[in-house]
Amino acid sequence: MTLRAHDLRFAYRARTVLQGVNLTVRPGEVLALLGGNGAGKSTLLRLLLGLLRPTGGEVRLHERPLSAWPRRALARELAYVPQLHQAPFPYRVREVVLLGRLPSHGLLAAPSRADLHAADVALAELELTALAERRYTELSGGERQRVLIARALAQGARLLVFDEPSNGLDYGGQLRLLARMRRLAQAGHGVLFTTHHPDHARQAADRVALLADGRIDADGAPAEVLTEAAVARLYGLNEDEQRLLSAR
Numbered sequence: 001m002t003l004r005a006h007d008l009r010f011a012y013r014a015r016t017v018l019q020g021v022n023l024t025v026r027p028g029e030v031l032a033l034l035g036g037n038g039a040g041k042s043t044l045l046r047l048l049l050g051l052l053r054p055t056g057g058e059v060r061l062h063e064r065p066l067s068a069w070p071r072r073a074l075a076r077e078l079a080y081v082p083q084l085h086q087a088p089f090p091y092r093v094r095e096v097v098l099l100g101r102l103p104s105h106g107l108l109a110a111p112s113r114a115d116l117h118a119a120d121v122a123l124a125e126l127e128l129t130a131l132a133e134r135r136y137t138e139l140s141g142g143e144r145q146r147v148l149i150a151r152a153l154a155q156g157a158r159l160l161v162f163d164e165p166s167n168g169l170d171y172g173g174q175l176r177l178l179a180r181m182r183r184l185a186q187a188g189h190g191v192l193f194t195t196h197h198p199d200h201a202r203q204a205a206d207r208v209a210l211l212a213d214g215r216i217d218a219d220g221a222p223a224e225v226l227t228e229a230a231v232a233r234l235y236g237l238n239e240d241e242q243r244l245l246s247a248r
């Protein structure tokens, strides 16, 4: 189940953001997407998820254009893990995770035994069983993120798309997140995440793509793509700033 952007173009009215993006997300692989502020990472994620319509080119899932996928079927293949500060659910943890089953049982029907089971499995997988009856809004950032990942897993999707998932996590939480993304890929999931930290890409990604000037500037193994020169170019670092790169 491969997700592929082919010559993807996008503009918000007069503002062109993407001008010919080619990118593939594969099962069993962690792909990190890097780019400066405003480069168009979130826009690209929204296009890949079918939440925005491209102005040119197309996104294909399993070789079928995204626009030809029924919404529900798409949700069973592709899940979005939003940034932590978005969507503050006033629900209990189990209910938030059950929301991942909506594409399966619909808005009006009560969750089936299979839905409840899928939610329980996802809660256990993310070590959230003990928190299942707590309110989502009363959890820490790291706990909330685990709930959002559990919701995506309960959805049953093989491809998981994370928007800046390390935001707001402490150092340990960031490393736990990176390790978790690696485990998800080892379990056969395709993982795409955006990040502002080249180190996170080095630590967790099999592949790194750099987005600049509306295009994928480089796409390959972290060690090949994330050279000091490439990082300096991507973030527009001057000589002083570049020296700090080598001081790590």
Ligand SMILES: Nc1ncnc2c1ncn2[C@@H]1O[C@H](COP(=O)(O)OP(=O)(O)OP(=O)(O)O)[C@@H](O)[C@H]1O
Pocket (backbone or CB within 6 Å): 012, 015, 017, 035, 036, 037, 038, 039, 040, 041, 042, 043, 044
């Ligand atoms: N709804 C919108 N309407 C008009 N322009 C938008 C809209 N959303 C984003 N943009 C613009 O599109 C460009 C890309 O934004 P996007 O959020 O995709 O970038 P990003 O790489 O995710 O940025 P950041 O790293 O700062 O989160 C920016 O110039 C932004 O101002």
